[in-house]
Amino acid sequence: MSQIKLIHGDCIDEMAKMDADSVDLTVTSPPYDNLRTYGGSLQWNENIWKQVLKGLYRVTKEGGVVVWVVGDATIKGSETGTSFKQALYAVECGFNLHDTMIWHKVAKFPHHENSKRYKPQFEYMFVLSKGLVNRYNPIYDIPNISAGKEFTVKCKKKSDDNSVENGRTKHLKIASHRMRDNVWSIAQSGSKDHPAPFPEQLARDHITSWSNEGDIVFDPFMGSGTTGKMAKQLGRKFIGVEKVEKYHAIATARIEAEQKELF
Numbered sequence: 580m581s582q583i584k585l586i587h588g589d590c591i592d593e594m595a596k597m598d599a600d601s602v603d604l605t606v607t608s609p610p611y612d613n614l615r616t617y618g619g620s621l622q623w624n625e626n627i628w629k630q631v632l633k634g635l636y637r638v639t640k641e642g643g644v645v646v647w648v649v650g651d652a653t654i655k656g657s658e659t660g661t662s663f664k665q666a667l668y669a670v671e672c673g674f675n676l677h678d679t680m681i682w683h684k685v686a687k688f689p690h691h692e693n694s695k696r697y698k699p700q701f702e703y704m705f706v707l708s709k710g711l712v713n714r715y716n717p718i719y720d721i722p723n724i725s726a727g728k729e730f731t732v733k734c735k736k737k738s739d740d741n742s743v744e745n746g747r748t749k750h751l752k753i754a755s756h757r758m759r760d761n762v763w764s765i766a767q768s769g770s771k772d773h774p775a776p777f778p779e780q781l782a783r784d785h786i787t788s789w790s791n792e793g794d795i796v797f798d799p800f801m802g803s804g805t806t807g808k809m810a811k812q813l814g815r816k817f818i819g820v821e822k823v824e825k826y827h828a829i830a831t832a833r834i835e836a837e838q839k840e841l842f
Contacts, residue, residue, distance in 0.1 A: 583807070583817050583834060587827040590799035590820040591627070594634035602638045602818070603714070603794035606785045606806045608648040608777060611661075628665055631799060635707075636672040638797070642713030644789040645674065648682060648781070650702040656695075666705045677712055680704035682781060683764040704763075706789070714790055719756045726755045768805075777805040786813050804830025808837045 586593050609631065610623040635645050647669070649662045670676055682702045729752045768778045782805050786796055792814040798806040801819035803826060810817040811834060819834075821827040 583811070583838065584819070585801070585804075585807070585827065585831050585834065586818070586820045587822075587824060588820060589822050591630045591634055593820045594631075594638055594799065597638045597818075599637050600640045601795065602797045603640055603643050604786065604790040604815075605635055605639065605643075605645040605797045605799070606648075606782055607646070607798045607800050608802075609665075609800055611650050611652060625661075625664070629668055632665065632669050632672050632674075635799070636669075636674060636709065639709045641710045643709050644677065644712060644714070645669075645705075645707040646785045646789065647705040647707060648702055648777075649705070650699070653696075653699075662703050662705075666703070666707075669705070669707050674707035674709060675711075676705065677708040678706040678761055680706060680761040680763065683762055685764050685766040704785075712789070714794070716788055716791070718759045718784060718788060719754070721757045721759055723753055723755060723757050725753045728753045776803050779805055779809055782806045782809040783813065786810055786815060790815055801830050802826055804833040807834040811837045 609628060639645060647665065649665060651658045651660060651662050653659075666676055666679070680703070682704050684700050684702065686700065729750065732749050732751060763781065763784065765778050765780050765784075768776045786806070786809055790796060790813075794815050795818065796806065796810040796815045797818045799820045801807060801821040804819065807817045807819045807830060817834070819830060821830055
């Protein structure tokens with residue numbers, strides 16, 4: 580395939596045209612409980628998201644990953660729980676629920692106290708895998724308090740009769756940073772072009788974590804093209820589908836501009 584393929588169309592129809600087992604990683608954020616209908620151009624309900632998840636399972640390679648970033652609406656004082664239904668249905672389709680991660684949306688402005696519950700400040704990032712994950716590049720960016728401290732450990736080795744005996748002594752130093760946890764604190768992005776843009780860091784860090792250079796990254800709800808832009812920056816191939824013509828045009832311009840900067 581070419582390095583970039585940007586499709587204006589319905590992702591259910593377009594995934595049906597794609598080869599099975601062809602995508603290494605999907606990073607996407609579907610519509611949330613019809614919170615946004617994008618000018619009345621979008622229908623979103625259980626029948627539709629089930630078809631999307633089925634399609635994603637078909638096109639994902641064995642060992643590939645889908646990162647499904649989603650939140651819930653609150654209706655008549657109760658959260659819908661749709662995000663959990665989607666994650667559990669993905670398991671019914673055949674995915675493993677590899678990890679339930681949290682995107683802590685760091686607030687740029689003070690909250691207004693206007694409800695009877697705490698201000699929602701996170702979304703779920705369900706990491707779904709088709710079989711065992713075959714690409715994992717953990718991010719080490721949490722400073723270690725004891726960085727540089729040295730210590731010694733006595734290694735143990737098994738003797739011929741499987742009993743444990745003392746081996747050589749190892750001298751170790753605590754690294755400057757430790758591996759990140761599964762709660763990511765990342766500021767929300769603002770945009771005049773799209774009502775719900777992905778933060779670039781969120782897309783970049785997932786692409787780094789679950790794919791390698793040259794892999795195919797997919798976004799069936801491309802929006803303003805953040806996943807595609809980050810995929811290009813990181814040397815991945817990209818397929819994006821967007822139903823709304825306005826956003827498809829914005830994503831195309833944005834990703835093509837990134838392509839020109841790289842060459």
